[in-house]
Amino acid sequence: MSVGSGKRSARGLAALGALAIVVLALAACGGSGSGGPNGNTTSSGTAVKGGTAYISEGTQATVNWIFPFASLQDFSTTNFQGFMNLMYRPLYWFGKGATPDINYSLSLANPPKYSNGGKTITITMKPYKWSNGETVTAQDVIFWMNMLKVEKLNWAGYAAGTIPDDISTITTSGNTITIKLNTNANSNWYTYNELSQITPMPMAWDVTSAGQSPQACGKADYQSVTVKTSGSTVTPVSAAAQSCAAVYTYLTGQAKKLSSYATNPLWQVVDGPWRLSQFDTSGRLTMVPNPKYSGPVKPKLAKFVELPFTSDSAEFNALAAGKLDVGGLPASEITSNATTSGTCGLKPGANNVRLSSNFNLVTGGTWQANYFPLNFNSNGDGGQAGKIFKQLYFRQAFQTLVDQPALIQHVFKGYGVPTYGPVPVCPTNNFASAEESLGNPYTYNVAKAKQLLQSNGWTIKPGGTDTCSNAAKCGVPAGTPLSFNLQYVSGSPTEDQLMQAEKSSWAQVGIHITTTTGTFDTVLSNAVPCKACSWEFANWGGGWIFAPDYYPSGEDLFQTGASSNSGSYSDPKMDSLIKGTTVGNASLSQYEVYGAKEIPVIWQPIELGATEINKKLQGVTPLNALTNINPENWYFTK
Amino acid sequence: MTGYLIRRVGQAILVVFGVVLLTFLLSHLYPANAAARAALGPKANAQQIAQFNHENHYDLPIYHQFWIYAWNIVRHGYLGYSYKYNQSVRSLIDERIPKTLVLIGLSTVFALLVAIPLGILQVVRRNKIEDYTLTAVSFVGYAMPAFLLGELLILWFAIDLHVFEFEAPQSNSTWGILADPRGWILPVFSLSAITIAGFSRYMRSSMMEALTEDYVRTARAKGASASRVLFRHALRNALIPIITLLGLTLPAIVGGAIITETVFNYPGMGLLTTNAATQNDVPLLIGTTFIAAIATVVGNLVADLLYAVVDPRVRYA
Numbered sequence: 001m002s003v004g005s006g007k008r009s010a011r012g013l014a015a016l017g018a019l020a021i022v023v024l025a026l027a028a029c030g031g032s033g034s035g036g037p038n039g040n041t042t043s044s045g046t047a048v049k050g051g052t053a054y055i056s057e058g059t060q061a062t063v064n065w066i067f068p069f070a071s072l073q074d075f076s077t078t079n080f081q082g083f084m085n086l087m088y089r090p091l092y093w094f095g096k097g098a099t100p101d102i103n104y105s106l107s108l109a110n111p112p113k114y115s116n117g118g119k120t121i122t123i124t125m126k127p128y129k130w131s132n133g134e135t136v137t138a139q140d141v142i143f144w145m146n147m148l149k150v151e152k153l154n155w156a157g158y159a160a161g162t163i164p165d166d167i168s169t170i171t172t173s174g175n176t177i178t179i180k181l182n183t184n185a186n187s188n189w190y191t192y193n194e195l196s197q198i199t200p201m202p203m204a205w206d207v208t209s210a211g212q213s214p215q216a217c218g219k220a221d222y223q224s225v226t227v228k229t230s231g232s233t234v235t236p237v238s239a240a241a242q243s244c245a246a247v248y249t250y251l252t253g254q255a256k257k258l259s260s261y262a263t264n265p266l267w268q269v270v271d272g273p274w275r276l277s278q279f280d281t282s283g284r285l286t287m288v289p290n291p292k293y294s295g296p297v298k299p300k301l302a303k304f305v306e307l308p309f310t311s312d313s314a315e316f317n318a319l320a321a322g323k324l325d326v327g328g329l330p331a332s333e334i335t336s337n338a339t340t341s342g343t344c345g346l347k348p349g350a351n352n353v354r355l356s357s358n359f360n361l362v363t364g365g366t367w368q369a370n371y372f373p374l375n376f377n378s379n380g381d382g383g384q385a386g387k388i389f390k391q392l393y394f395r396q397a398f399q400t401l402v403d404q405p406a407l408i409q410h411v412f413k414g415y416g417v418p419t420y421g422p423v424p425v426c427p428t429n430n431f432a433s434a435e436e437s438l439g440n441p442y443t444y445n446v447a448k449a450k451q452l453l454q455s456n457g458w459t460i461k462p463g464g465t466d467t468c469s470n471a472a473k474c475g476v477p478a479g480t481p482l483s484f485n486l487q488y489v490s491g492s493p494t495e496d497q498l499m500q501a502e503k504s505s506w507a508q509v510g511i512h513i514t515t516t517t518g519t520f521d522t523v524l525s526n527a528v529p530c531k532a533c534s535w536e537f538a539n540w541g542g543g544w545i546f547a548p549d550y551y552p553s554g555e556d557l558f559q560t561g562a563s564s565n566s567g568s569y570s571d572p573k574m575d576s577l578i579k580g581t582t583v584g585n586a587s588l589s590q591y592e593v594y595g596a597k598e599i600p601v602i603w604q605p606i607e608l609g610a611t612e613i614n615k616k617l618q619g620v621t622p623l624n625a626l627t628n629i630n631p632e633n634w635y636f637t638k
Numbered sequence: 639m640t641g642y643l644i645r646r647v648g649q650a651i652l653v654v655f656g657v658v659l660l661t662f663l664l665s666h667l668y669p670a671n672a673a674a675r676a677a678l679g680p681k682a683n684a685q686q687i688a689q690f691n692h693e694n695h696y697d698l699p700i701y702h703q704f705w706i707y708a709w710n711i712v713r714h715g716y717l718g719y720s721y722k723y724n725q726s727v728r729s730l731i732d733e734r735i736p737k738t739l740v741l742i743g744l745s746t747v748f749a750l751l752v753a754i755p756l757g758i759l760q761v762v763r764r765n766k767i768e769d770y771t772l773t774a775v776s777f778v779g780y781a782m783p784a785f786l787l788g789e790l791l792i793l794w795f796a797i798d799l800h801v802f803e804f805e806a807p808q809s810n811s812t813w814g815i816l817a818d819p820r821g822w823i824l825p826v827f828s829l830s831a832i833t834i835a836g837f838s839r840y841m842r843s844s845m846m847e848a849l850t851e852d853y854v855r856t857a858r859a860k861g862a863s864a865s866r867v868l869f870r871h872a873l874r875n876a877l878i879p880i881i882t883l884l885g886l887t888l889p890a891i892v893g894g895a896i897i898t899e900t901v902f903n904y905p906g907m908g909l910l911t912t913n914a915a916t917q918n919d920v921p922l923l924i925g926t927t928f929i930a931a932i933a934t935v936v937g938n939l940v941a942d943l944l945y946a947v948v949d950p951r952v953r954y955a
Contacts, residue, residue: 064724072678072686073721159683232685256724280810281725281733282905310913313789314805314903320797321804354797491916521676521918525669540680556681563683 045616045637050302053617053634056315056327057082062283062308066267066276067255068199069147069248074255075156077547078283081627082306084199086287087270089128089295091141091198092191094550095624100367100429102191102550105296106630108136108200108271112191118184118585121195125175129294130202131270138172140200143218145170146225147201150236150244154252157197157548159556159563166194170222189582192551204269208250216243261285273299273632283308287631300619300635320354325614329361331413331494334610338363338414343439344426348610349414359612363415364427366608367546367626370419371601372488372539373527373567380536381484384476389536389567391475394482395599396442397452401505403444404605411497412607419543419603421596423552423588426606427625431552433589441597450509458482458510466510483512486537487526490517494607495541513537527566538566543604547627553581554591558600569600639946646942650935657931658711658924662704665920670696676918677721707924717928718921722913727925730910735929736812738906741899742891744822745830746884753834754880757841758873761849772838779835784894788828788901795824806904825902829894833887840883844876851875878949885941889934 057063063083065074068090093106104111113122128136145164152158152165168180185194206218217225220240228235236242254266261267261279268275273293278286285306289299309315312330319327329352336349348361355361374395378385388394408416417426420440425432450460457470466482468474488499496517503513518526520540527538544564546552556562559578560570577594580586596603613620619633674682674690682690691697695706710716717727756776760769796804807814807821815822848854849872857871892908899908907926914922 062723064722072682073690074724075679153686153689156681232689258723258725280808281723281730282808284808310900310903310909314901317792317797317804321792321800323804519668519672519918521672522669524675524680525672528671542680544680564681 045618047300047618047635047637049300049635051636053301053304053325053614053631053636054323055304055306055629055631056318056324057283057306057308058328059309059312059315063279063285063306064258064283065255066261067251069144069151069154069201069251070156071154072156077627081547082629083285085272085628086274086631087267087272087276087290088199088201089272090196091123091200092195093628094192094196094547095626095628097622098364098427098625100424100427100431100546100550100625109141112187112195114185114187114190116180118187118190119181121179121181121190123177123179123195125177127175127294128271129292130204131268131275131290131292132202132204133292134202134204136200136202136271138175138177139219140202141177141198142170142172142220142222143201143203143206144198145222146217146220146240147244147248149222149225150227150234150241151248153232153234154248155197163194163197167222184583186580186582186585189551189553193549193553196548196550200271202269202271205251205266206247207266208246210265215247216240217247220244273297274304277303289632293632295632297630297632299632301631304631304634319359319612322358324612325617326620327612329355329610329612331415331607331610334413334415336413337409338610340408340414344417344428346414346417346608351612355612358615360615361610361612362621362623363608363610364623364625366606367424367427367550367552368419368543368606369422369424369546369552370543370604370606372486372537372543372604373569373601374537375527375530375533375535375567376570377530377532377568378534378536379532380534382480384480385484385536387476388474388480388482391456392598393452393456395602397449397509398506398511399442399599399602400445400449400452401509401511402442402502402602402604403505404440404603406444407498407501408605411494411501412605415608415610416605417608418605421592421603422554422558422600423592423595424546429625431588431592433587433592442599444505446505446508453482453509461510462508464510465512481512482510483514484536485514485516486539487516487518487523487535488539489520489523489541491519492541495539498604499539529561529563529565529568531568537602539604543601543606545627550626551581551588552592553588554578554595555582558595567601571598571600574598574600643943646939650939653935654928654931658708658928659704661924661927662707663700665924666700666703668918668920672918673920676920711928717925720914720919720922722917722919722922727922730922731907731925731929733810734905734907734910737815737904738892738895738899738908740812740815741806741822741825741829741904741906742895744826745833746891748826749830749833749837750880752830753837754841754877756834756838757845758868760838760842761845762868764846776835776839779831780839782832782835784828784832784897785901787831788825788898791824791828792901806899806902808903808905825898825904828902829891829898832894833891836887837880837883840880841876844879845872848872848876878945881944881948882941885938885944888937888941889930892930892933 057078061076061078063078065079066084068084068088070079089108091108093103096103108126108128110124110126125136125138130136148155148164166181166183168182171178203214203218206214208215216239224238225241225244226238227241228237236245254264258281262276270290273290273295274287275290276285277288286303288303315327316330316333318324333352335352338346338348340346346363348363351359351361374389376386376389404418408414418440423432453466454460457468457473458466459469460466468476468478468480471478489495499515503515506513523538523540526535544557549556555578556564558565558569558574560575574594577591581588581591616637617634618637619635624630671687673696674687678686678690695703715728719726720730723730756772760772763769792804795802802824803821806825807818809815854867854871857867895906896908896911899906900912907929911926914926
């Protein structure tokens, strides 16, 4: 069938996966499109009810998990944003149009109220219903919290000291939940990074075998679920806690039976706008509307189908053959550069001629900071690499030679946005400060980079290797060369071009970089925090995606000793600024400006996905900025 | 014959063991936590990585890991667990093997049906325009990369002409795949095209050799017709090397299936292998390599045995 017939015309962890997953590309889109003026994709036509939309799951990413209490290995954008969130709504919905804000109108609860200096949170549930007729209650939230208490080590979002460790008590009264914390919390941080993790669970899931009546976990009081923590082991103590452990074991066991996803009655109890009607183990799935969905926007499509693809070309072929309504356009098939206006304004170029008659091309920004770490504890370069990296002047010179606007134009064909600091500037949002939004503190300037090095005791040899000639100024012994190794992710032509272009740029002032490649996992495995190890620069190709930690604070990235602080960056002032954004009342602005100027990592441009949308499929844009999709908004036109 | 069979089976087991050992060792050349990182992603902390390594025995010495792996295969037929698919490697392979067998079977049959008559035609019309043309076409087919041919076929017949589907049937059942010829014709043709080129060249030379044999001369001297000589005497003997070739070509066909399945999004063993390799799914990669090794060894063994069956002059000791 032809495209547009309406029948068959079609918590982000893995940073690299961001580029491959079309759901993410979708979410990345800022709502600008090639289909009309000002980037709109609207077309004239009469809306029709029904029809089937075919969308791509992206390449190298398939749905393989259905239980929304997932461990890290199952915690992917494809599983959550592209699948589970459509059926099992999180307590709070994130992404408001193209902005990365919380969306209270689509949330299961009203805005949380913070009192007692940020130590008490009151949440009131909205009157939502499960598809089995039961009400989505405050106790359904407690069910999830009880499970978290017992199985926190199996929850992907868990980090020591955060939810549930920071909770003193939780009580319910009617449809209201009151959470008391051990310490004060920044309300934005707690809502965006902690409450964002909760997904209420139906009492129908409080079982340890099929057809059983509810067990003791779901209805239990939060305080009655007691555990004993010893080192890295959590042991359930109370009967309620033991029940939670048994329920968890049963539900995860059921979630491993992929072939039963569409038929298992457990998974048919939903509170989202969609329920699963077909699923095969390759990840191909069909969803149909949940007729009892009580949210504000009811589905208009009769169903939608998600299709897995193994390669960019296979996905492109599907688009060209008219078998997809929404899919990613591979970078190799982009035939015309996108144009920019301002920092975040992006207008796609002319669409690929094979697709232009039936599709609109859209693009936009992901909620991501792209960077690669440098190892401050590296004993490479004759034992001096780490010491060199600790010199701010060196980091400034190095960053000054990264010409992000030019790289975006020439390597990404215009489909990219820059990263100038730890808080994403694009898509336009309320978190980035005015100062950071003004632009790059280290604009491309070869002369400036040269001057920075020369004035700090280095003898410049353009095209060669600089050496330190004044130890007192350099901060390292005389004779030390500026020669480093950079390992970057293999298999990406654009990453190859990017790294080679930057290598040439650094060579202009005599910073000699030897590049090697490794798989994503290899690079990531090498780039671990250490007290003394040899890696110097490591680029896994994606930096950090803020999901489900939607609040772009830096406690995971740049705080001393943080697990994802790959380069072992340590700065008391940075620690203090970060703390102010998590437990204090500080906004992000001081932290982000300091982070942009201090260069704890080497900031890199972000390559954006280009997404094709069938011209007869409406409601897809503006797209969710935080990787969620809302097919209930979609409809075909005649 | 029995002794020969026992020796060959013993050799086959050794070869398969060697392949598994080698693949296992190669897969462990990755950095220490690569498997955990592959499964858990960039946000995993040291504790989560340690827990993953412990649960999957990655914290044991490599010989101990291999012993557990080999014992699980022998005792339980367990090939490990794929975290990328959230399924056991065995169940994934069980699901995909029939589909690949369909693809390989159809393409091999099609290749033989086309290549044998082509080879004969070239012999009959030896050194004439038909022979030269087919030789040229064969060389083009032989030199054509499978991925390029696949992409061109999709471009022409699926996207431009809409005659066939752009991808292979996605049905979970073998019958579901067979019931959708618009989906499987292109991948089957793509996979067989290269084999046709090779087989027809062998068939041509084999027929030419057979036609110089004494028994052919005798048949002609006894007044047998040209077609009788060709089909009754020469062809039957000329087919014998093709059987051997078939066995020897099996690894190449399996290799070709990897590319063809990837290009056509065909949910078989080839695609599974490609995904395992590109997603660093080590348990799955070792599992698919294990199966490919068995297929290759068995294919060669069967070819050798068939050779003895069809050619009474061959006797194994």
